[in-house]
Every structure is written in C-alpha cells, then in structure tokens.
Amino acid sequence: MEKPSIPQGTRDFGPAQVARRQHIFGVIRRTFELFGYAPLETPTLENLSVLTGKYGDEGDQLLYKVLNSGNFLVKERRGEITPLVTAEDLETGPRAVLPKIAEKGLRYDLTVPFARYVAMNRGTLTFPFRRYQMQPVWRADKPQRGRYREFWQCDADVVGTTSLLCEAEIVLMMARVLSELGLDDFTIKINHRGVLRNVYQALGGEGQETDLFVAIDKLDKIGREGVSRELLAKGFTEPVLDTLFDLLAVAGTFEEKLDRLLAGFVTAGVEPDGQRPTADSADDDEPAHYRGLSELGQVHALLAASGFRQFERLEFDPTLARGLSYYTGCIFEVKINNVPGMGSVSGGGRYDNLTGAFGLPGVPGVGFSFGVDRLYDCLETLDLFVGAGETPTRVLLTHFDAASGRAALPLLAELRQAGIPAELYPDASKLQKQFKYADAKGIPLVLILGPEELAAGVAKIKILQSGEEKTLPLAEVVAALTV
C-alpha cells in the first residue's frame, strides 16, 4: 500500500497550529469589525470566465482549473452524444482543450471575487461598502520555503468613497493588529502613485513611467546599482538617474520629506496636478500643488487628529512602488524589522476602478491585506505564541475503575457547565498512562478521583508543571478552578 501523502505546497494544521492561527485571525477580525468592516465569504469555485484575464498571463497559468463533472470529453444534447475534444485539439494543446473540459477554477485572490460580488449585487448594496474577507486562495506556483499553493489572505476594502479617512484608518488598523499580536517593531511604509508620477515628470521623460516604476520597485532587492543598470538599458541617462536618486533619497521626518519633494518638483518645473482641497476635505491649509504630496499630508494630519502615537513607525518612502498593480493613489507596505528576510506582512493601496471588468465602472476604493502565513512565521520566530497546546482541555479527571469513573461524571458536567474544557480519561487504564496522556497533550491540571478520594468526598488536584498537589472537598473543586 502506498503511503498516504498530501499535495506539495499544502499543509495539515494540527491542534496547536490551528489554535495559533485562530489567535491571529481573531485579532485581525476584531480589528476589522471595530472599524466597521463587515464579513464577506465567496465560493472556492469561481467560473473561469470571472477569473481569466484578471491576473495577467502568468496569473492565468497559475490558476487551478477544475475538470467539468461527468464525462467531460463529450457533449450530450437530446440524448445524442458527440465528442467534444478532438485529436486535433490534442495537437493544438491546452489552449484548445482547456476551454472544452474546464469551466471552473479555484479562487486565486480575494479582490476579483469581491469585485464580482459588488458588480452582481450593485442593486442592493449600500455604499460606502466596507467588507473584510479571510479565506484561503490557491496558486499553482512552485512551492518553496514560505510559499504555498494553498494559503490564507485577510483583506479589508472600502469602496464607493474617495475619502482619505479610509487611508488613515488603514494605518490605524495595521498598527493595531501588529501591536495586539506583540509585533511592535514594525515599519509601515507609505507612498503615493502620484508622487512616483511627479518624480518621473521631474526627470523630463515621457512614456516610460512603467519602466521606471518596475525598476524602482526592485530597489530593495537589487540596490541603486541594479536599478541604474536596468534604467540605463531602457535609455535613461546618467544625469537623469542622478536627479532621480537625489529625489528618492530625500531625508527627514514625514513632513520634511513632503516639503523637500515639493521643493524638488517646483525646481524641476513639474506641472502641478493637484486640486486645492474643497471645503469638505480634511485640511484646508495644504498648498496642494501636487495631488500625491497633498494627500499624503492629509493622511498624516488625519492620523494626528485621531491620536495616532506611532509616527516613528510610519515612514513616507518615495521608493515604494508596489509593482504593476492597479493602484492609483496611496500605497502601503509593512515590514517586521526584527525578522529579517521575511518580506512584507501587509500591503495595499487605493484604486480607481474596482469593478470595471464586470461592467460597473467608477467604483473607487482602497484596501489592504494581511498575509497570515507570514505573520505566523514572525510570531514563531520571535517566540510570541503563548499557551497554544495540543488540546483545549484544561483538566483531566482520572479514571480508576468503573465505579469511580461513573462517580466522576457529575463533577465533569459541572466543570464544563462552568466553561472549563475537561475530560474524563475514557478507559480505566493505569494511572501512569493517564498522566502520560495529560503530559503529552499539555493538559495543565489532573484531578485524581480514586476510591479513597471518593470515600472521603475529596479530589486531589495536581498541577503538572510544578508537581504541586492539593486536596479539596469535591464541592469546592469547580470554584477553586474558576478563580
């Protein structure tokens, strides 16, 4: 018989792991709900017509496709069966065969299903719509350390508003979740696509904005030299690159950086693209010549007004680019500084058009996501998990023989009634075996209820970690354990 196994890139989560993961999900869920985000769950299976073409060519390759059920090779109509896949299709390859045998695929991220949901329910939803979603996604990627084929995303998005309050609240939620998890040494990096555009304009270039974004995005990994090499190859010149790195290397506090970039843009003659804020917007004093800088300033001011006290952990990083994604406004990324090499544990940004691909244009929004698997690894690396054992059981009642086992049942019921997870060892085995069981499972307390104890109307309580023992009247046990 073949040994059973699970597919590469997937995982079983045993009791201790589930308990730890539930701790993380719980902190994120509570934070999302405190900020008024409502839960949404979408199906694992989506129609391939919904998924295909939304993640680029590479994404389409990485989609898991599900075979049509029944005889997927033929078409049946009015009792007549005709072949669906032909020998010619086999020659042509998956491109010809796939659409005939697979209509459905597995969820690849939480954003496209959310957009699909908003478009399908446009008539009944009330906007602004704040939703969060915590579900697994699947990618047929090469498995490697820290990269799985089944992994969890926790997204929160608000759509139907352009208010910068939402950006400020994303920073508040990120900081709250990380602090509650005990991951205090974090940096939230923030930038704005408008700033990147202004930087590009300051270089006097045209039409190569995307090349610039793609290169800058790699600054972290390949350094200034690598980025320079890439941009030189694309036709950028040395003096242009000097201007670029001068602008990007701007130093100081959040607000100093804003001021210095503003001066840089003015000096370079960048055309202002910002509108003066209307009376409704959060800050009337902002000069707001440039939309990116102005909005970053407003987010900063909203955070200050909200009593945010961790500005030393919020960094305006003009080199943050977030790849080729659909972001149009503020962008975010979070790193845990004392877990090197981990990559970002959270990220997000503002977009103009969530549901355009589904026939509903003009739905702007802003959202972000936590990577649960990376948060888990950070907490494990820093040894920040507490008390998650192999069982929820807090008390094991010993089982001497049939009579004393049965005599333990009322106490067992009472413990559970008091909300204390408890077990009676199911069989009247040797006491040593029962203690070994409690030890292996990490059950902290053992209640010894032998014939002697029962005759005296008492129970012996043993704290496994310390070895401490205490004898108590049966009637006082539950009260003693609930204190």
Place this chain on the structure above:
Amino acid sequence: MEKPSIPQGTRDFGPAQVARRQHIFGVIRRTFELFGYAPLETPTLENLSVLTGKYGDEGDQLLYKVLNSGNFLVKERRGEITPLVTAEDLETGPRAVLPKIAEKGLRYDLTVPFARYVAMNRGTLTFPFRRYQMQPVWRADKPQRGRYREFWQCDADVVGTTSLLCEAEIVLMMARVLSELGLDDFTIKINHRGVLRNVYQALGGEGQETDLFVAIDKLDKIGREGVSRELLAKGFTEPVLDTLFDLLAVAGTFEEKLDRLLAGFVTAGVEPDGQRPTADSADDDEPAHYRGLSELGQVHALLAASGFRQFERLEFDPTLARGLSYYTGCIFEVKINNVPGMGSVSGGGRYDNLTGAFGLPGVPGVGFSFGVDRLYDCLETLDLFVGAGETPTRVLLTHFDAASGRAALPLLAELRQAGIPAELYPDASKLQKQFKYADAKGIPLVLILGPEELAAGVAKIKILQSGEEKTLPLAEVVAALTV
C-alpha cells in the same frame, strides 16, 4: 460584457449571513472544545490516490478533480516532450484520460482526510485522539433546494478507545449545541448495528443482512408498505416480515424497549453475542447477553450519571440504520421536530477501523457531524437569529464638514478603544444621506456632531429604532454607550 455569475450550487455569504453562520460555528466550536476535542484543518486539495475508492462508485463520480498545472497534455523529461493523452485515450473516455491529466481532487468529506492524517502522523499522535474539524467539502452533485456543491461539515471524532463514555458524550454535545442555538424541540435517535444484526438473526435469515439494512433505512421515506415490497422482492416472506415489524415496533421508554427487544431475541432463539462486561466497564449489573442492547443500556446509564435531563428527547429507535456506512456500534441521528421535511441535522456512529485503507488497522473510534447549512435553515425557519446585521458597526458618527469631521476623530478612537465598533461617515455628505446609510446597514446609534454640538462640547445621540434623542457632554459619551 457577460454578466458575472457564480457556479451553480455555490453561494456568496454576505455580511448578515456570515455573522449568523459564525454564531452557529461558534456554538459548535465551544461545545467541542469544552469536551476536549482539538481542532484540525486539512488541505482543500487532496491527492486523488487518497480520495478515490473511499466513497463507492457514485462518490468517485462526484469528486471534483483538479487539472494538473502547466501543459497537462504532455510529459516532459530531460527536455524531451512526449504526448501524454492520445487519440486512443479520447476514444476510451474519461477512464483513460483522467488519470493522465488530474492528480488532485477537492476534499469530499472530513472523515477520509482525518483518517489520512492519523495514518500519516501515527508516530507522534497521543491516543485517544479527540479532534474536531469544521471545513467546507465539495461534491459534483445535482444542485437542488438545500443541497449544495460547496457546503460545510463540522465533525468531531475520538479514536483509539472503545469506551462508551464517548457515545454518551456525543449525546451530551448534540443536546448542548441544539439547546444553545435555541432549537429545543429536537429528537436524538440512537440505535446499534448489533441490534439490527440481532433483529436479522431473529428472522432466521442468512446472508441478506445488507438487503435488510438498506430497506429498513428507507422506512421513514417509503413506509412499512414500501419496505415490505422491497424485501418481498428480495425473497423475504410475509411471516418473516410480520416478525420483523413486530420487533421494530417495540414501544415504551428507552429501557422498556431494551427489555422488550431482549425478550424478543431470547424468544426467537438468537445466539447471545455480548460479553459480560468486565470490571472496568461502566455497568456490572447489565445482563448483557446481546452486545447492542447492552451497550445502549450502558450509554443510557452513563447519561443518567452525567446529570443528563433530556431523556424525553433521546429515543432508542431500532429502525435507525444509517445506510451502508462503515458503522459497527452505536449510531445516532438528530431531527428538529418543529421544522418538518428538513432531514437530519446531525448524525454519526462508532466504527472499528478508521485507517485500515491507509495501512494502519485496528484504530476504533466514534464520531458525529453537524450539518451547518441545515442548522442555518432551521434557525431561519424558526426565526431564531438575533441581531445579525449588515455591519458590525454599533455607532455612526456624522460628518458635517472638514472641521467637525476631524473634531470627531478623537471620540471615534475612544469608542473603538472601548471595544465599540464605530465609523465616521467618510464624506461630508447631506445628513439625510448619512442617516439613510445607518438605516440601510442596521447601525443602531447615530452620534450627531455638528458645529453647534462641537461648540457646546456635546453630542446628540439618536437611537434609530425608537427615534429617541439624547444630548450628552462629549466626555460622557463613551461611558454612556459602554453601560
């Protein structure tokens, strides 16, 4: 553009539905944990070698198969590409094509993955092992009312013990979950495969036990007449059927039925198959000539000793058969009496050999399952859901203009700090629109913070349902709302 849709038999769960489902999951999870069951989660994708052949031919048909990634039509080895699927395979059909293009499938139930997990981790698990698992499963079934292609199961099993305490605790857990959900009008039916076997022996038949079980299982649906017709066709005779229905129609209390069936078996000369209980077992006084009756009596006695007070809702039903499943001991099934036509919301039983198919024989256990979708439908039918709205938000702060919006931020932060989900309406829209928003989302309280209120250092609190208004000093708002 095609309108986006979701696959037949799958569902989106919007905010109110998720909140209600979380309520059900929460009650089940807390109960499982109080009884010492530890959480386990297995991957959505399992190898088809693990799944195939475990659910019968029909089950194999209903498995969702996932296409191998990349070019699934060819094999690549040392850079050489050879076709995998041939025109001949197309002629032969799915039987020939499937094994070449799909290695993985979607989880079909929670029992096989659990068995696979136990077999894979035999070396490190401590037995008895109590696990619960609450995850979706997928079946390519014809969708119809109440039957979905993606649905949730909540299983609890304990393996590595034959103790009847576990059976008694299943009854306690079933009763606890249903009572906590407010589904008080339930019946837990219990039977024992040994009783069914003894009934068959009482008829003097041989070799047709399965025919009898299959027919009896339908008694609920097709009645005595239907069952008779089916059994007559299988060669059972009229007098035999009379004996059968006399035995099955046994009346009285749980214990009276046990006694009367015992008398019936003795009269019919059924060979005793029960062992006298050992000193370890829970009841030394039981006559225990027949294992099935004896064990049911012991479970009843263990429940009485545990202080179980709902015996009027526990019915010994000798006609309960639970289909062709692998059960060998006690079997259970639960119905909600005041929701007619719903089918069972929970069921389970004891089995001798969980992991035999994975090379680990001799692992006995007992388990049961809740059907979350049916529980949901029962709660909805009986209008037992309370307070699940479209948002977790309890308080909406109004947003008059930029200045008063910003002035509201410290109060917003304070509310959240106190654990009260709250939102500031993101834009300075018309007040009427903001109230409409609160109303549509079911937000119970609106805090009006206009320039006048701010100047006076107060907030107006409006309770939407009653229309009641109250004005409070800003500093007292949070305290007033946390009481």
